[in-house]
Amino acid sequence: MHLIQRMKVWKDLRRLEQRAREHPSPSTFVDLGQVYINLEMHDKAERVGEDGLTLFPKSTEMRQLLDCARRGLRGKKTAALRAKLTRSPSGKLFRELAQLFVELGDTAALHATCQEWSIRFPDDPGSWVVQGQAQLMNFYRDLAAREGHEAVRCLQRAVTMDRKDGQARRLLGELLYRIGAVRAAEEHLEAVKQLTPDDIELEALMHHVAGLDDYGNDIDALLQDVERHGCLLHPSLAAAPKPDGDEAMTRARGGLSQVAEITGVRKATFIRGSKALIKGAIRDGRDPFLRVVRVVAKAAHRFAKRLDIGNASKTVVDCDFGHVCICVYGDVLAAAQCDRGTDLEQVMAELQELVAGALHSVGESHE
Amino acid sequence: MNKIHDAVADLHRLPGVKGAAVLTTDGMVAAQSFDKTMNSDVVVGLTSYLMMTTKRTLAEGGLGACSQFVLHATNGKAVFITLEDSYLVVVFDQFADVSQASKEVQETALRIRRASRLG
Numbered sequence: 001m002h003l004i005q006r007m008k009v010w011k012d013l014r015r016l017e018q019r020a021r022e023h024p025s026p027s028t029f030v031d032l033g034q035v036y037i038n039l040e041m042h043d044k045a046e047r048v049g050e051d052g053l054t055l056f057p058k059s060t061e062m063r064q065l066l067d068c069a070r071r072g073l074r075g076k077k078t079a080a081l082r083a084k085l086t087r088s089p090s091g092k093l094f095r096e097l098a099q100l101f102v103e104l105g106d107t108a109a110l111h112a113t114c115q116e117w118s119i120r121f122p123d124d125p126g127s128w129v130v131q132g133q134a135q136l137m138n139f140y141r142d143l144a145a146r147e148g149h150e151a152v153r154c155l156q157r158a159v160t161m162d163r164k165d166g167q168a169r170r171l172l173g174e175l176l177y178r179i180g181a182v183r184a185a186e187e188h189l190e191a192v193k194q195l196t197p198d199d200i201e202l203e204a205l206m207h208h209v210a211g212l213d214d215y216g217n218d219i220d221a222l223l224q225d226v227e228r229h230g231c232l233l234h235p236s237l238a239a240a241p242k243p244d245g246d247e248a249m250t251r252a253r254g255g256l257s258q259v260a261e262i263t264g265v266r267k268a269t270f271i272r273g274s275k276a277l278i279k280g281a282i283r284d285g286r287d288p289f290l291r292v293v294r295v296v297a298k299a300a301h302r303f304a305k306r307l308d309i310g311n312a313s314k315t316v317v318d319c320d321f322g323h324v325c326i327c328v329y330g331d332v333l334a335a336a337q338c339d340r341g342t343d344l345e346q347v348m349a350e351l352q353e354l355v356a357g358a359l360h361s362v363g364e365s366h367e
Numbered sequence: 368m369n370k371i372h373d374a375v376a377d378l379h380r381l382p383g384v385k386g387a388a389v390l391t392t393d394g395m396v397a398a399q400s401f402d403k404t405m406n407s408d409v410v411v412g413l414t415s416y417l418m419m420t421t422k423r424t425l426a427e428g429g430l431g432a433c434s435q436f437v438l439h440a441t442n443g444k445a446v447f448i449t450l451e452d453s454y455l456v457v458v459f460d461q462f463a464d465v466s467q468a469s470k471e472v473q474e475t476a477l478r479i480r481r482a483s484r485l486g
Binding site: 196198199201288289291292295296299300302303304306307308309310311312313314315316317318319320321324337 | 409410413414416417420421424425427428429430431432433434435436437438439440441442443444445458461
């Protein structure tokens with residue numbers, strides 16, 4: 001592009017930016033984003049798409065623009081990663097590149113990358129995990145037995161290569177329970193629990209899985225059944241019917257009593273949304289302990305989110321009088337105030353059990 | 368100051384530790400050592416926010432001062448220790464055993480306390 005053309009484009013850009021500011025509408029944002037995409041400035045197009053989506057959250061064109069800009073960005077990133085891999089190949093770079101191909105939905109490129117990855121790093125199970133992940137996405141979308149079978153094969157291979165690969169075991173466990181192989185799934189989830197005992201989401205998932213019916217270990221037959229019927233046998237944890245507020249509170253009451261009975265625990269609470277249960281030396285809902293718990297949990301949540309380390313699930317604060325222990329997941333929170341010398345591991349384990357128990361639905365209400 | 372920096376750098380060398388820093392209660396960094404992948408400014412800013420919020424709410428609730436704060440998240444862990452006029456923050460990866468590393472963290476806190484008094 002020569003100088004005059006470039007000046008013309010910049011002039012157009014300024015005009016479009018001004019139009020988007022003065023007369024914001026989906027079409028003005030799309031026009032502006034399209035110019036940025038034509039100029040290969042996908043980062044700016046992404047910003048325009050995000051701004052536009054904030055103003056017009058229901059606009060399909062805005063979503064398409066954002067999707068197009070992000071695909072362009074991923075394409076650029078792919079090229080940069082390819083160049084890096086040629087200079088200094090590593091498992092980490094292969095994983096990043098393969099993940100990008102998964103996001104782009106480029107199956108052929110993903111397959112080629114994983115093939116190269118497993119040839120260069122034959123002991124790295126990562127290539128099998130990513131391939132399994134991609135096959136899983138296809139299986140969950142189409143419910144085709146062949147893809148499910150491929151996903152199981154890839155993930156099982158990754159587990160055989162590294163018995164401690166938590167991601168492969170978790171993905172495999174989730175797939176197995178959803179097609180009905182509940183006992184087989186539990187073995188994998190139990191192994192993941194040994195690796196990450198603090199994972200509350202996993203514990204809730206295990207509670208959810210424990211309440212499901214087992215249909216045996218014949219994976220091929222189960223996958224064929226899923227394909228024939230066009231639906232998975234068991235719902236995911238997120239899609240499972242949640243216990244209603246009152247039911248969850250009733251269930252929590254027993255757990256909270258157990259926490260309060262631990263030697264050294266002075267106060268214990270279980271909070272779900274705007275409802276709270278209390279045990280111990282708490283007078284009423286205005287007890288400062290309840291406010292401390294809410295504020296500290298919220299601050300810890302913000303810290304973890306902004307530092308990009310996921311959800312803050314457990315917090316222990318040591319103060320002059322003893323400890324405040326908090327366990328939180330989603331809108332469910334359980335906390336205890338304890339004296340010095342209290343068995344904190346036991347307190348945290350009970351709180352975790354309490355929160356995980358409130359998250360899953362095992363159909364107790366139907367029994 | 369070098370002693371504080373050495374203490375923080377030693378802590379960073381422990382397995383599972385992604386970084387550590389000493390910051391004053393108003394958020395000024397005295398010493399820090401983080402992995403290249405971590406944004407130290409973000410850690411320091413967030414630590415200041417978290418500790419100030421916790422300190423204030425504990426005081427308002429009549430629960431006294433905060434001496435230590437341990438946070439477990441899905442993909443990482445963090446320990447915050449209140450020193451005299453500063454905080455020590457240590458960030459771990461998700462696989463680190465914080466209770467096992469506790470001894471080293473407490474020793475580092477002690478080293479920093481001594482160095483601050485001498486300095």
